[in-house]
Amino acid sequence: MTIVLGGEQVASVIEAITPGSVTGHDSSAAWVRAETWPAVARGLHDRPEADFKFLNSVTGVDYIDHFVIVYHLTSLGHNHSAVIKIRCGEAREDPVVPSAVPVWRGADLQEREVYDLMGIRFEGHPNLKRVMLWEGFPGHPHRKDFLR
């Protein structure tokens, strides 16, 4: 059975890696400051006690006044999982999050998909282009204010 690490546990692990990068936590997830995300990701991937080698999914959620990027991580060795959330884009114009591709290549297509459909730019992504829609498609359909 995969052990689901609670938000508090994940937060303490992250604090041990890069102090000052956690902005808070809830029952299921730890919230990470966007600027520190590359260092946190590297630590979560490399540190033996974290060992999150497997990135399950990358999701963008539009909460109207801000966006949240959700990362689901699993450690195949320890068989535990964690949820990391990053808040961004309060202004809705050009929200930016550092890319996780340098750490997990699995984020490649998923971040492109989030960029395509949610309009969140991933800084440091090597090939950030639209996936589902064609270049020049007006708007980003998964945003809540996208009109049909």
Added chain:
Amino acid sequence: MTDGFLDNAFFRNIYCNLASSGSDRCAGGGPFGDGLLPPGWEWLAFLVTAFVTVFVVVNGALMAVNLYIWGERRLLGRLQGRLGPNRWGPFGLLTPIADLIKVLSKEDIVPAAADRLVYSLAPVLLVVPVLLAFAVIPFGSSTWAANLNVGVLYLIAVLSVESFAPITAAWGSQNRYAMFGGLRAVALLVSYELPLVLSLIGVLMIAGSLSLVDIVNAQDVPFALVQPLGFLVFLIGSVAEIQRAPFDLSEAESELVGGYHTDYSGIRWGLFQAGEFMSTMVSGAIIATVFLSGWRGFDFLPSHAWFFIKFAGVLFVMTWIRATLPRLRIDQITSFAWKGLLPLAAVNLLASAVLSLIWPRPSVGELWAMAAVNVVVAAAAIYVLGQFGPKPGERPRPAVAPALGATGREGAA
């Protein structure tokens, strides 16, 4: 020399009914008495008879290919656990006719970028040589259009014209899939022509003639037994030569869509299909004639039936192979030809040469002795090649993939 088709009773009757009774070719006139034409008009009788011969052979071949397409589709259906065409006519026998009507009524598209002349020429280049090849094949003890004294040479020459068709089609279509297919076809044909011809030479040495009729007459023991290695190489080589599975990489549907005939439609596409099936038939007929003693058999069946049985057997094996085996890769196919079949064909040639030095005009007993020696040689050669020959195992990857994003294409949009 020109007597070829006059050896056949049917064609000679036509000729002799036309030509005058004084003709040297049919002393005593035809069955209906004197010839219809006055003396000196033998050339017209000859022309008419030749035309009838060609008409019968060409149309016979075209009708037979329809039958063969039906048969192959039915057989494929059986092999794949389904019924095959069974709707149109008894047992679906008219399906090829329906297909023909469909293909004829379809639009004949010539791509805008295509080279019109070359594009239109390609299907003809495939079909005509195959029809020419039917001329020398003896279908029964006295049924052939021409008994050329260079029959085998003629077959090889005519059928090698066929290899121009894929590259012509590929060049004419100006299509990249077609180009891949055409280049593959050329690589394949260049590789397999050599073992194919080499494997025939052993037969020619034993038979002592290039005429297909003489080769059949020489087969007191079928040459498939006398020349097992040559038979094997020729069978594989001819499956490759006509580009059927597992050597169908020039049209490779799963890779190249249709290969060299990707752009063809309508009757031109139909000609390609018919040409492929006809070349399969020609290959089957050649194998039946050269290696399986053609029309010869036991007396309880007529000679044509024996030929047909052997011919159908070869076609059955070819269809069976097609239904069973997946396709090889281009480098595997060419290395199989050069490193596998060519040495085997060479060994066969050597063994046949030595044996025909020992027994220059083999009797039946000597043929059986040859068969015994050759079976041993074949087994040894195949075993040695399997042990020490090239292994088609792991192949090092030729290039290393660059890191992600190093494609040099546009970056973040």
Added chain:
Amino acid sequence: MPIRTEPVTVNIGPHHPSTHGVFRLRVTFDGEVVVDAEPVFGYLHRGTEKLAEERTYVQFVTLSDRMDYVASMTNNQGFMLAVEKLAGITPSPRGVWLRMIAAELQRIASHLVGIGFFLQDLGAFGTPLIYVMRERERILDLFEMLCGARITVSYMRPGGVFMDAPQDFWPALDTFLADMPHYVDEYERLITGNEIVLVRTKGTGKVPAETLVNASVSGPMLRAAGLDWDLRIKDPYEYYGRVKFDVPLARESDNFARYIVRIQEMRESVKIIRQCVEQIEPGPVRPKEVPFLIRPPAGDVYAHIEGPKGELGYYLVSDGTIAPYRCKVRAPSFINLTLLRDMLVGWKVADMIVTFGSIDINMGEVDR
């Protein structure tokens, strides 16, 4: 002296016999060798995730059928797990057993299709494909008995399934389970020992296990690299803890390893279904108290299952209304394509098609 050649760019797809739908690859060839490949997606994009935001939880079941349309049952199952986790529904036992039976049947069906088209990509003239379709038909017939539909089944509901299996389903299932191992033997006789298949698939399309993990690749591809990662064992959902089965592994991580893992998984699925049939208990197929319009409390949840093609995950965000606020699908077909370029570059055209076939994707799931 090397011959100077000019690279040629070819569009493979979206209309191509072996792109498994409307996939498109922009490939640059140098002769027969692939020097660059770029996948282009989106020809089947229907905006399923956006449509989910305007539908109730039960209505989304029909949309989930249409994602991976050769594995609708497992799509249903993953979504039901997420909804149940989100709304706190305890499913009724009989419903769960039925869901497991349906899902394992679906796994067999999906692997059959995967193997059939893999062999078709290898150039086998239809024979293996038609053989596997013959057995898939029988599975689809069983589905028809279960729910009246064959492909887009919409069989599962929060808390269980929407109807109980009819009486004549059980003998039919038994016959199928008795026959299936023999069918698998038949494929193995036709395919596994075939010299050409071995030559074509062994050693091609190799990827190291660490790269696969780093690229979030899951499912049979991961197990073909020797990684013992099967969510049915590692994170047992439903009643997978109560059935015993082995996880087939291979070490080579090449195309043949992926094929053989799928073949063995079909045998294991048959075992699982047998145990489900033994353990299934009478009772309602779903709890009476589950309302038609589910209003889960606000919050988010991620549930994943071991789909036939890999980890199929659903991330649901609820705002307390009858429709999900956000419904994200972690599509294994899509994410397994991350490494496609690395797997193709340097190989020949024929290997490219075979490697692509060995990933076993479904365009309905890739583009969603």
